[in-house]
Ligand SMILES: *[C@@H]1O[C@H](CO)[C@@H](O)[C@H](O)[C@H]1NC(C)=O
Ligand SMILES: *[C@@H]1O[C@H](CO)[C@@H](O)[C@H](O)[C@H]1NC(C)=O
Ligand SMILES: *[C@@H]1O[C@H](CO)[C@@H](O)[C@H](O)[C@H]1NC(C)=O
Ligand SMILES: *[C@@H]1O[C@H](CO)[C@@H](O)[C@H](O)[C@H]1NC(C)=O
């Protein structure tokens with residue numbers, strides 16, 4: 328049975344952090360759910376939510392499966408290279424402010440896009456959804472240096488709700504690397520690894536989420552965002568980024584109901600799927616395909632990269648065979664490298680080198696096919712698969728990531744690329760010198776919930792294509 332609160336109204340107006348303000352809280356309840364006015368304050372956060380369409384950057388294109396895979400591998404390599412650059416910069420001795428500033432994670436190359444609107448009246452645009460960073464930003468007019476985007480640059484002068492934040496505002500103090508002050512206004516600079524960056528004014532603005540078709544519309548006032556007038560990097564034909572990381576400036580931290588979930592559709596036939604926020608982010612209502620239980624594992628913190636969702640990985644099995652991997656392979660090192668991250672912005676998984684080699688050698692021993700490097704795919708572990716009528720039947724086991732308190736079980740289609748036309752069978756996991764990143768190919772058809780309030784990742788297998 329649904330509680331009266333789990334049915335959100337079609338339009339909710341709420342200032343961010345409204346739960347700390349009793350007046351707003353009472354007003355909200357009086358207007359919307361008077362019967363629930365005896366609920367403790369903490370519950371009000373749980374009663375707001377929305378869902379958005381999550382679109383893969385290559386959805387709707389006419390690429391073949393092989394082209395989709397190659398594009399994904401290419402994007403993924405750029406992201407890992409950027410992560411490496413960031414990790415290196417993080418540990419470098421701080422010699423100058425520019426070096427010190429290069430602390431942020433991830434390349435800007437996006438994997439998934441969401442639609443939202445900024446300002447009053449609302450201006451709709453598309454942005455990259457990124458769990459690897461915090462800042463919400465868009466390119467602003469007048470632009471000193473911007474990349475091309477499909478919608479006009481946001482013009483603060485035309486919005487009734489834009490407020491530049493003063494240097495002494497608490498939000499300005501939350502910018503990392505530290506913001507600077509220009510004519511009493513908070514000026515941020517944010518780097519994504521090697522090539523991408525944004526700089527501009529930190530400001531409050533009203534954002535609108537949902538509202539297309541019949542979906543719930545939620546308006547959030549006073550959301551701190553970056554109005555970027557000097558930007559570089561690839562925005563994947565969108566107009567900005569929305570950070571869903573663990574830091575204070577991310578959307579998920581600012582809006583209060585600090586939980587979201589997504590269910591990524593089949594990677595090589597991408598179709599729009601959903602991102603659930605707040606009350607909608609709940610795995611209990613998931614139509615699971617397998618009847619497998621919801622599993623949960625705690626997040627861990629990497630002090631060098633506190634915005635990212637690190638997990639505790641303890642081992643890997645292929646079928647019933649536990650691979651021989653020293654658990655140190657998955658540890659976060661003193662210098663901030665290593666560890667295991669789950670990420671929405673990396674297309675495929677990158678496994679720490681030793682773990683990768685253990686997996687590769689086990690695959691070679693169980694797959695009765697010839698290993699080859701002579702393919703059109705830049706992946707390190709591929710096999711030739713003779714086309715029909717000579718095709719050999721290959722039975723592949725599940726791959727299991729043994730996380731702290733949870734087993735993430737990946738069926739063959741979540742870790743192998745099977746191309747009968749070209750005659751390839753490839754492992755869609757690469758070796759990494761910087762640590763392990765669990766990417767989107769491995770997350771397909773899993774409904775994954777990021778519950779920041781409880782510092783818990785939950786997941787369950789689900790047919791995401793039909794959501
Ligand atoms: C919106 O709701 C109306 C009435 O319930 C329905 O006829 C229409 O198909 C819905 N539109 C969408 C886009 O779901
Ligand atoms: C920005 O929003 C915060 C709430 O998140 C509020 O406390 C602050 O006063 C706002 N600042 C301005 C300049 O509007
Ligand atoms: C960018 O998006 C717009 C609108 O969705 C589309 O018309 C255009 O073809 C896209 N451009 C590229 C380079 O993908
Ligand atoms: C599912 O529901 C149960 C009981 O209602 C609750 O204890 C649990 O936290 C929920 N799980 C998730 C992942 O929301």
Ligand SMILES: *[C@@H]1O[C@H](CO)[C@@H](O)[C@H](O)[C@H]1NC(C)=O
Nearest residue numbers: 613614615616617789790793
């Ligand atoms: C659950 O999914 C199955 C297909 O896997 C579908 O037939 C069924 O209608 C779904 N049930 C609900 C309640 O959505």
Ligand SMILES: *[C@@H]1O[C@H](CO)[C@@H](O)[C@H](O)[C@H]1NC(C)=O
Nearest residue numbers: 697698699700706707708709
């Ligand atoms: C393919 O090349 C990679 C990197 O050069 C190497 O690690 C791997 O062992 C090669 N695989 C085969 C089957 O030769």
Ligand SMILES: *[C@@H]1O[C@H](CO)[C@@H](O)[C@H](O)[C@H]1NC(C)=O
Nearest residue numbers: 712713714715716717718750
């Ligand atoms: C299939 O196997 C037969 C007999 O070994 C061989 O003559 C033929 O060339 C093979 N066909 C292909 C497409 O590899």
Ligand SMILES: *[C@@H]1O[C@H](CO)[C@@H](O)[C@H](O)[C@H]1NC(C)=O
Nearest residue numbers: 622644727729731732733734
């Ligand atoms: C995970 O799988 C291992 C090996 O199959 C099993 O021993 C363990 O109990 C499982 N853990 C959970 C949380 O299901």
